[in-house]
Amino acid sequence: MSPNAPYPPQSPIDPSKALSCPRCSAPAQPSTAVQRCARCGGAFTLQVGYALDPSTPLPPYDRALPSIKVKASVQMVLQTGTVAPEGVMLGELDPVIGLVATNEAGVMFPDVGSVAVHRTVDFVSLVVAVLVPLPIAGGLTLIAMQPKTPIGFLVVAGLFGLLAAWMIYRAAFIKKHFVRIVGRYRTLSVRFDTPLRRRRAFHDELLRRAGIAPSPIP
Ligand SMILES: [Zn+2]
Numbered sequence: 001m002s003p004n005a006p007y008p009p010q011s012p013i014d015p016s017k018a019l020s021c022p023r024c025s026a027p028a029q030p031s032t033a034v035q036r037c038a039r040c041g042g043a044f045t046l047q048v049g050y051a052l053d054p055s056t057p058l059p060p061y062d063r064a065l066p067s068i069k070v071k072a073s074v075q076m077v078l079q080t081g082t083v084a085p086e087g088v089m090l091g092e093l094d095p096v097i098g099l100v101a102t103n104e105a106g107v108m109f110p111d112v113g114s115v116a117v118h119r120t121v122d123f124v125s126l127v128v129a130v131l132v133p134l135p136i137a138g139g140l141t142l143i144a145m146q147p148k149t150p151i152g153f154l155v156v157a158g159l160f161g162l163l164a165a166w167m168i169y170r171a172a173f174i175k176k177h178f179v180r181i182v183g184r185y186r187t188l189s190v191r192f193d194t195p196l197r198r199r200r201a202f203h204d205e206l207l208r209r210a211g212i213a214p215s216p217i218p
Helices: 123-131 133-144 152-174 196-209
Strands: 031-036 043-048 068-074 077-083 087-093 101-108 112-120 176-183 187-191
Touching: 068 187, 068 196, 077 187, 077 196, 087 187, 101 176, 101 187, 112 196, 123 133, 123 152, 133 152, 176 196
Parallel strands: none
Antiparallel strands: 031 043, 043 112, 068 077, 077 087, 087 101, 112 176, 176 187
């Protein structure tokens, strides 16, 4: 769509909100490529959906499509994100058993104004990794280096070292994945990197079912 195309007058979506950086809300233009924000310098993708551009090739509704669920703790609240056949949903999980989604809210695919994706370093996990498994691995290695120490100490030190390395890699290189969906009636922000194996399917199916061209996770 050309940036100067008129928006449908019936759309209550505010283009200044839909066409903005998901990190700092600076104005941005849609693109299938990963872009960098002129204001904050962060990488993100931004594409428009059917509610802002009616020429978006929305696929026909197919109730047989599987739902793809992700789960994340966001500001101490356990949330679920779901790419369903009819739209994308965000729910808060019951804080006691963490299984029943409450306050579920969704954006139907024809109501998607824009989809924006970005990743951020998980500083909390990074600090936990540096404060917990890393010193344990170091301490056990020091003990293991003493003469006549059972080999088990070295094995356990290695396991804690692997755990620390994985936590640091997860937090600093894979990072937290967020998608912002600006819809006709509401805006959702979904963290979608847990479980890791589902993040690609969640992202790609969300775009595909919304009729949006495939794009990389930035
Ligand atoms: Zn920005």
